[in-house]
Amino acid sequence: MTPEAQARQVIDERLQATGWLVQDYRQLNLGAALGVAVREYPTDTGPADYVLFVGREAVGIVEAKRDDAGEQLVVTESQTERYAHSRLKWRTNNQPLPFLFEATGQITRFTDGRDPAPRSREVFRFFRPETLAAWLAQPTTLRQRLREAMPPLPTDNLRDCQTSAVTGLEQSLAANRPRALVHMATGAGKTFTAITAVYRLLKFGGAKRILFLVDTRNLGKQAHQEFMAYTPPDDGRKFTELYNVQRVGPAGVDRHAQVCISTIQRMYAALSGEVLDESAEDIPAAEVAKAVKQGRLVSYSPELPVETFDFIVIDECHRSIYNLWKQVLDYFDAFLIGLTATPDKRTYGFFNENVVAEYSYEDSVADGVNVGYDVWEIVTEVTQQGAELKAKEWVDHRDRQTRKKRWGQTEEDTAYTGKELDRSVVNVSQIRQVLREMKRVVEHELFPARREVPKTLIFAKTDSHADDIVQAVREVYGQGNAFCRKVTYSEKQADAVLAAFRNDYHPRIAVTVDMIATGTDVKPLEVLLFMRDVRSKGYYEQMKGRGVRSLDADGLQKVSASASGAKERFILIDAVGVEKSLKTESRSLEQKPGVPLKDLLQAVALNQRDDDTLLTLANRLVRLDKQLDDKARARIERASGGVPARELGKALLKALDPDAIAQAALDTARLSGITRSEDTLLPDELQAARATRVAAACAPFDAPELREQIEHARREREQLIDHVNLDRILTSSPAAQMDEHARADVQAFKDFAQAHKDELAALSFFYQQPYQRRALTIDAVQELADAIARPPLMLTTDRLWAAYARVQAGQVKGVGLQRQLTDLVALLRFALGLEAELTPFADTVNQRFADWIWRHNSRRATAFTPEQTDWLRLMKDHIASSCSIARDDFDYAELAARGGLQKAWGLFGEELDGLMAGMNEELVA
Structure with missing residues (x-):
């Protein structure tokens, strides 16, 4: 069979799979089906490879090319267009055919000639005849509506950043750009923005169905709740009263739904035929533990044709659309709209650098959407310098997994660095010292007026490390179980604990490894303690993002009753140098952190060889090799035929190298006499090459003895519990960043006072002293407080006082x-x-009152009586809290309870007004 015939055979199969009846011209029967594809149909410029008929009417052309002509398909477009404009034999309608396809056996491209600026695009498969019929029945195309039919955006209920995002997105869609990235900081309302855009695309763009793609079931639930709560600006009904919104489950996509919310894991399973482990939807797609078995690519699904969705909105797109999952997005013929707060280079590349909105964390802080943060650094001796356990020391040896301890002597001198803490060695003193210092700093330096511990999240290295921290926190704070809880994927009640951490008084402190690191909002959080380093730049930004959400005074006081106002910042306490460590754009190879090593080995032996499993096993083996002693290393090499654990791991990594896989596939094709380029390799060829390389790398693990020796070596790696080397704090201080922020706040306040001295009553009062004496009212002070609290200053009395103190x-x-x-x-x-000193206003009033009353007593014929003095103190206290006192103020509770104005007049008579005026002037001015 010639290459051309091979390509035609595949094209026939793909047309048939998508609902077309394929016929030869000499045996055509246009009434045999709704959609008929006729081969070699004659035109006045020669026979067209395929002419597509829908309802007996010619609607499109398919120009077929052999498989190795994929790179020439764009050149072929002019040939397809020529046939579309040719006169077809027996056809009376001379209008050009609108739907144009170019296809090889591997690649299909499509152009809709009715679009404002027709542009070809690659599609996974042909469209169904019913789809083309529906498109023809519409007076305009989707892309024409996006360009011409979208009305101006109402902005009443939108923030500026949201208006910019929706407007930028619609401009991108109008220009027919297939991918668009919305970069908006955490807390800026990405989902609300997306729903606003979705509503407009359905109502004005005439979109048929939109997929809202998430990577965890919990995010899907949150998105569904936001759709249900959304009220469009031009209709009093809720979104879900206007459009059918479905959370996609095992039953699949509801044909009557206009919005489908699904995890990417579920979509992959539907398109690949994989059986979905339900738990896979609870963990971010990039870290799925047991979602898939590598080996199946997505294939055409009649239940989910490629034209099922017009748009796909991808939440958290920085983490969920790469590697295996990218196939889902390649499958559907839809505009892709990405939402993320932390894009990386990979994200920008995937979305063709088409950033339609860019609203950074710094922008969100300036606008008051989020709060800023300060960094406090804690450095201990052991963290910085490590320590050494001498041979023959009696210490606890603890199994990592079971946490069972045995008391025994160390066999040799064991030196360890700060990087090895809480992995091979646990220094309980180091954990205790960091927590004690955190307690001191929070209580006395950062939140001195709080009666309860601010909501605090601690990032641990491992589950075992988290357990150690939880126990130490409870001891350091002298609290019970409810005070501090662990929230990790291994915790059975993690969701309930997280809900309580977010909404209730207890727990005050939560310890996590990864579960609360991304995508989970806990608005009352005010302290983040890092006891683990993070090398991924994007992941670190996501972890910091847990603390940025703003919260009003009522919301904060609900869980932290002694908070005096709204949340104005959060504190990042760095106990491991995470702020200074070198960050990369990539994530760790550890894709299955919760799966034991023995289960990974067993899974590979049983032929589970997906990328995540192999990458994780490779990472564990390389890491294990660094910690083995000579005896354990020798036992593994004997069982593996002389290959060290490190090399076993490296072989797995090399087997998954995509460039090496492609080269292997090319070599195989060449040996078979087939000429291929890397761009024209078939998926089956790539999969076969991968399978061969992976099988070779995994072959050693078929041996039970090797698996047993590796697991035995892991079990031997007990953690040493170092009670011998006591740690101590070397430095504990605000990072330079905190000092910079403080200086900036002080300067901003001074500049504001100078710039607005003639506008605000409180400022005018002081700038015109001592020449003008008029009462300073609490309303004037409140006016000033409101002015400095607004962007861009975002200052409060607490924050300013702390800045001056620094x-x-x-x-x-x-x-x-x-x-x-x-x-x-x-x-x-x-x-x-x-004033030369910054002293609390009440203290200044007290001191001035003491001077004032002494002068009056010395000048009067008789000193104030004890009862008069008590009333003057009451009046002084009112001035301390309200800046002034007048007759109306005697109706306030404390003064009214003592008899009010009538009682005061009885004590002071006509002298009362003069006393009040003197106190207002001398105690405040």
Whole structure:
């Protein structure tokens, strides 16, 4: 069979699979099916390879080429267009045929000639006849509607960043760009923005169906809740009252749904025929433990034709669309819209660098959408320098998995570095010292006015490390089980604990490894403690993102009652140098962190050889080899035929090298006498080459003795519990960044005061002293507080006081006290140079009151009576909290309870008004 005939055979099969009846011209029967593809149909410019008929009417052309002509398909477009404009024999309608295909046995390209600027695109398979019939029945094409029918965007309920994102996306779609990336910071409302766009695409763009793609079931649930809560700006009904929104489950896609929410894992299973492990939807797709067995590519599904969705919105697109999962997106003929807060180079590349909205974390902080953060560094001696356990030391030896301990002597001197902590050696003193210092810093330096511990999240290295931290936290804080809980994938009640951490008083502290690292909002979080380093730049940004969400005063006080206002920042406490360590754009090879080594070995022996399993096993073997002693290493080499554990791991990595796989496939094709280029390799050829390479790399693991020796070596790697080397804090201080932020806040406050001195009453009062004496009211102070709280300053009294304490520590008093609104008066006086020290406003009022009452007593014929003095103190306290006192203020609770204005007048008579005026002037000015 010639290459041309081979390609025609595959094209016939693909047309038939998508619902077309393929006929020769001499045996054509246009009434035999809705869609008929006629081979070698005559035209006035020669026979067309295939003419497509729908309902007996010619609608399209398929120009067929041999398999190795894939790179020439774009050149072939002019030939297809010529046939589309040719006169077909027996056809009375001379309009050009609208649907144009070019195809080899491997690649299919399509152009809709009715589009405003017809542009070809690659499609996974042909479209069904019913689809072309539906398109013909519409007066305009989807791309024409995107260009011409989208009305102006109502912006009343949208933030500026959301307006920019929807507008940018619609401009991109109007230009027929197939992929668009929306980069919006955590908390900026990506999902709300996406739903706004989805609503407009359905209503005005005439979209048939849209897929909202997530990578965990929990994210799908959250998205569904947001669709149900969404009310469009031009209709009083909820989104779900206007359109059918489905969460895709085992039954598949509902044909009547306009929006389908699905995990990418479920879509892959539907298209590949894999049996989906339900638990695979609970873990991010990039870290799925047991989702798939590599070996099946997606194939055409009549239940899910390639035209099922017009648009695919991909949530968290930085992590869920690569490697195996990318096939899902390659399958559907849909515009791709990515949503992420932390794009990396891979993300930008996938979306063709078409960033339609870019709203960074810094932008979100400036706008008040998110809060900023400060870094506090804790460095201990053991963390920085490591330690050594001498031979014959009696210490606990603990099994990593079972945590069973045995008391025994070390066999040799064991030196360890800070990087090895909590893996081969656990230094309980190091954990304890870090936690004690965190407790001190939070209680006395960062949140001195809080009565409860701010909600705190601790990132641990492993499940075992998390257990150690949980126990140490409870001991250091002297609290019970409810105070600190572990939230990891291994925790059976993890979801319930997470919900309580988010909404309830307990737990105050949560310890996690990966589960809360990405995609999970805990708005009340105010402290993140890193006790593990992170090398992935994107992953680190996601972890930091757990703390950025803003929260109003009511929301924060619901779980932290002593908080005095809204959440204004979070603190990142760095105990491992994570802020300074070199970050890469890639993630760890450890794709299955929860799967024991023995299960990975057994899975490979039983032919489970997906990328995630092999990468994880390779990572474990390379890491294991570094920690083996000579005896264990020799036993493994004997069982493997002389191959060290390290080399066994490297062989797995090399087997998965895509370039090497492609070269192997080319070599095989060449030996068979077939000329191939890398671009024209068939999926089956690539899969066969991969299978051969993987089989060779996995062959040693068929031997039970090798698997047993590897597992035995792992069991021998007990953790040493170092109680001998006591740790100590070397440094504990705010990072330079905190000082920079403090200086910036102080300067911003001074600049603001100078710029607005004539606009705000509180500023005018102080700038015009001592020439003008008029009452400073609490309303004027509140006006100033509101002004500095708005972007771009985003300042509060608490934050300003802390900034001055950091920049001018020796001149600041009352750092540990809870701030009140009138302390803004003290800040103003200090900023303007009217006071040499920054002292709480109430303290200043108290001191001035003592001077004032002493002068009055010395001048009066008789001193104030004890009862009069008590009332003057009450009036002084009111001034301390309200900046002034007037007759109306005697209706306030504390003064009213003592008899109010009537009682005061009875004590002071006509002297009362003069006393109030004097106190207002001398205690505040």
